[in-house]
Amino acid sequence: MVKETSQKPASSSNTILIQGGIVIDPGRVNGRADVLIQHGKIVEVGFPLKTPIRQDSSVIILEANGWIVAPGLVDLHCHLREPGFEYKETIATGAASAVAGGFTSICCMPNTQPVNDNESITKFMLAKGEEAGKARVFPIGAITRKSEGEELADIGELVDAGCVAISDDGRPVMNSLVMRRALEYAKAFGIPVVDHCEDLHLTDGGCMNEGIVSTELGMPGIPDASEEVMVARNLALADLTGVHVHLAHLSTARSVELVRHAKGQGLPVSAEVCPHHFSITEEAVRCYNSNAKMNPPLRTDEDVQALKQGLVDGTIDVIATDHAPHALQEKQLEFDTAPFGIVGFETALPLTLRLVDDGVLSLEQAIDKLTRAPAQLFHLPVGSLQPGKSADVVVFDPKEEWVVDPTQFHSKSQNTPFGGWTVKGKVKMTLVGGRVVYDAR
Amino acid sequence: MGLQRKDLLTIAALTADEIQLILTTAESLKEVGGRDIKKVPALRGKTVVNLFFEPSTRTRTSFELAAKRLSADVINFSPSTSSIVKGETLIDTARNIESMQADIIVLRHPSPGAAENLARSVRSSVINAGDGWHEHPTQALLDMFTIKEKKGRVEGLTVVIVGDIAHSRVARSNILALTKLGAEVRVVAPPTMLPDSIEHFGVTVFYRLDDALIGADVIIMLRLQRERLSRALLPSIREYAKLFCLTPERLNLAKPEAIVMHPGPLNRGVEISPSVADSVAAVILDQVTNGVSVRMALMYLLSGSGERSTLNE
Numbered sequence: 001m002v003k004e005t006s007q008k009p010a011s012s013s014n015t016i017l018i019q020g021g022i023v024i025d026p027g028r029v030n031g032r033a034d035v036l037i038q039h040g041k042i043v044e045v046g047f048p049l050k051t052p053i054r055q056d057s058s059v060i061i062l063e064a065n066g067w068i069v070a071p072g073l074v075d076l077h078c079h080l081r082e083p084g085f086e087y088k089e090t091i092a093t094g095a096a097s098a099v100a101g102g103f104t105s106i107c108c109m110p111n112t113q114p115v116n117d118n119e120s121i122t123k124f125m126l127a128k129g130e131e132a133g134k135a136r137v138f139p140i141g142a143i144t145r146k147s148e149g150e151e152l153a154d155i156g157e158l159v160d161a162g163c164v165a166i167s168d169d170g171r172p173v174m175n176s177l178v179m180r181r182a183l184e185y186a187k188a189f190g191i192p193v194v195d196h197c198e199d200l201h202l203t204d205g206g207c208m209n210e211g212i213v214s215t216e217l218g219m220p221g222i223p224d225a226s227e228e229v230m231v232a233r234n235l236a237l238a239d240l241t242g243v244h245v246h247l248a249h250l251s252t253a254r255s256v257e258l259v260r261h262a263k264g265q266g267l268p269v270s271a272e273v274c275p276h277h278f279s280i281t282e283e284a285v286r287c288y289n290s291n292a293k294m295n296p297p298l299r300t301d302e303d304v305q306a307l308k309q310g311l312v313d314g315t316i317d318v319i320a321t322d323h324a325p326h327a328l329q330e331k332q333l334e335f336d337t338a339p340f341g342i343v344g345f346e347t348a349l350p351l352t353l354r355l356v357d358d359g360v361l362s363l364e365q366a367i368d369k370l371t372r373a374p375a376q377l378f379h380l381p382v383g384s385l386q387p388g389k390s391a392d393v394v395v396f397d398p399k400e401e402w403v404v405d406p407t408q409f410h411s412k413s414q415n416t417p418f419g420g421w422t423v424k425g426k427v428k429m430t431l432v433g434g435r436v437v438y439d440a441r
Numbered sequence: 442m443g444l445q446r447k448d449l450l451t452i453a454a455l456t457a458d459e460i461q462l463i464l465t466t467a468e469s470l471k472e473v474g475g476r477d478i479k480k481v482p483a484l485r486g487k488t489v490v491n492l493f494f495e496p497s498t499r500t501r502t503s504f505e506l507a508a509k510r511l512s513a514d515v516i517n518f519s520p521s522t523s524s525i526v527k528g529e530t531l532i533d534t535a536r537n538i539e540s541m542q543a544d545i546i547v548l549r550h551p552s553p554g555a556a557e558n559l560a561r562s563v564r565s566s567v568i569n570a571g572d573g574w575h576e577h578p579t580q581a582l583l584d585m586f587t588i589k590e591k592k593g594r595v596e597g598l599t600v601v602i603v604g605d606i607a608h609s610r611v612a613r614s615n616i617l618a619l620t621k622l623g624a625e626v627r628v629v630a631p632p633t634m635l636p637d638s639i640e641h642f643g644v645t646v647f648y649r650l651d652d653a654l655i656g657a658d659v660i661i662m663l664r665l666q667r668e669r670l671s672r673a674l675l676p677s678i679r680e681y682a683k684l685f686c687l688t689p690e691r692l693n694l695a696k697p698e699a700i701v702m703h704p705g706p707l708n709r710g711v712e713i714s715p716s717v718a719d720s721v722a723a724v725i726l727d728q729v730t731n732g733v734s735v736r737m738a739l740m741y742l743l744s745g746s747g748e749r750s751t752l753n754e
Binding site: 204210211212214215216217218219220221287288329332333334335336337 | 453530531532550552553554555557558572573574575576610613636637638639641642672
């Protein structure tokens with residue numbers, strides 16, 4: 001169903017050997033291994049390799065120095081801003097930011113201008129992604145026309161043009177009948193329906209978590225219930241229609257509990273969490289830092305613990321960035337008027353590796369949530385180093401420490417609350433279709 | 442002892458000693474307002490800019506008068522909301538003003554935290570004259586001054602704050618100031634108008650006005666914003682007035698010498714009955730008078746006059 005973007009190898013050689021690394025291909029390989037790539041595809045992963053390799057200069061050897069070699073990361077949730085908001089990000093800068101963070105496949109939300117609710121926009125996005133030649137771009141189409149929540153978008157056309165899922169993103173479908181119909185209609189195409197779970201009436205202009213901190217700061221709050229009532233609605237509709245509902249960026253403990261219960265009953269649901277939601281809390285808002293403003297908002301420590309537990313027991317299937325670039329001048333507005341969202345590609349991996357350091361997840365589990373699991377949920381032909389697959393690979397040093405400097409991001413925008421953080425885990429090399437698209441060795 | 446601060450942004454950041462210092466200074470400056478020539482040269486040659494992004498008459502006038510009584514030059518700057526729409530940030534506006542060598546910027550802004558952000562970006566002293574629902578510290582200070590003046594102390598008094606606590610910067614600043622000075626604070630409002638976790642501020646929550654008033658020394662009435670009706674916070678003004686209007690009968694539930702305060706402007710017949718507003722218990726006009734003294738004291742202390750205060754925080 002999903003067409004692979006054809007990435008032509010730029011090098012003259014058709015054979016690449018990544019040697020001397022620790023390969024973690026979740027569920028398949030975990031240990032010292034070399035990776036042999038030919039004509040942009042994985043040929044063999046093992047140690048020693050069984051395939052004979054010519055000992056001459058036609059083979060490009062990439063030394064992995066004991067670093068981790070994993071499938072290129074897959075992000076189910078990002079905003080590339082093109083068309084319409086090129087001053088925040090373009091598909092080219094977003095895709096460059098992605099590969100710098102180790103992501104080789106990224107699914108972009110339809111909240112562009114115009115909205116991705118027809119094949120022209122979808123094809124434009126795919127063409128721009130191809131032209132950029134960095135990460136593979138998989139568009140997500142709109143559920144409703146202009147994401148206005150009223151009439152269904154031409155979903156069949158969107159899927160045929162290359163959309164891998166549908167979502168109205170930050171303008172969630174409030175009308176439950178429309179949502180029901182969207183799910184039923186999507187059944188014909190075998191695509192997941194992604195919902196940003198938020199009852200906009202309950203949010204009522206809120207701009208941070210509702211709780212003691214919002215009370216102290218005099219800031220309008222967004223209650224947990226704003227997310228949870230929509231999670232509950234979507235679970236009921238998944239049950240009613242039997243269609244796969246993917247819940248974007250869960251942020252509250254009760255959301256995790258609701259999904260856990262639903263999964264226990266065998267409902268076709270999946271869920272994602274963003275690194276910021278398991279890394280920091282509403283306390284980050286205290287000095288009115290607009291880079292700590294996102295939707296859903298940063299919650300409490302109790303929620304953070306529940307999200308981690310959700311990752312551990314599989315309630316939460318994947319880690320997604322919700323990469324949401326905004327220009328400096330927009331984030332320089334006062335907290336309540338600044339836009340929601342932060343960039344995420346270039347900090348997602350090190351923030352996820354903190355979970356490994358803290359003993360929450362094993363390294364293989366962490367990589368799984370960023371590769372195999374997301375690819376599987378959206379039926380993407382990536383996320384694994386299985387022979388025959390496209391050679392989308394990330395090589396990273398899990399131990400190297402570095403300081404996050406937003407001015408060095410490849411993204412056009414710098415809106416992150418993690419600037420100045422010392423993190424561990426540095427991407428050394430990213431390959432897409434056997435082509436080195438990022439090299440920081 | 443001076444005020445070791447560049448700015449006055451919140452009551453939350455002040456210690457009880459700092460509050461007392463401001464009140465004591467205000468006390469000695471109050472006398473200026475009673476003179477024939479209501480002026481002292483303390484801030485001569487200094488420039489005070491009133492930067493008001495929200496319409497305000499009384500607070501702005503009070504700051505203006507305070508600055509003028511200290512002999513400062515005062516500029517009123519009320520950017521139209523259109524300049525915000527045009528994309529000029531608060532900081533840009535403020536840097537423009539700072540470039541005109543303003544010594545003190547008095548800011549009122551609809552966004553919580555605006556004063557704090559501004560203070561970080563300019564060298565001028567910043568006084569918060571109200572930031573969204575967050576704080577209105579000078580209102581709380583003049584309220585403390587008035588309570589102290591009428592009651593001799595704040596510590597140990599039972600103070601009831603009535604009305605829309607959730608959307609009131611006056612309530613937040615007053616709760617913080619009163620608890621820091623050792624008063625027992627009660628808040629009373631319909632639950633729709635109480636913010637999350639308000640009890641963590643050390644207050645007792647009441648839903649019925651009659652219950653809250655018993656034994657009160659001080660009653661602070663908040664203004665009801667009529668636009669709250671459209672957000673399903675209240676059934677009607679009529680019902681609010683029935684449940685929360687301070688009438689003479691209700692006032693009798695408080696201590697005999699209880700005083701009634703209101704930050705103004707009054708909604709007569711809504712949160713306060715005319716006969717209470719005009720009674721001897723009401724100290725509403727004293728609050729206005731004291732507002733000038735307290736703001737004089739603040740500007741005096743922040744400008745580093747007298748004992749020069751250090752500006753590094």
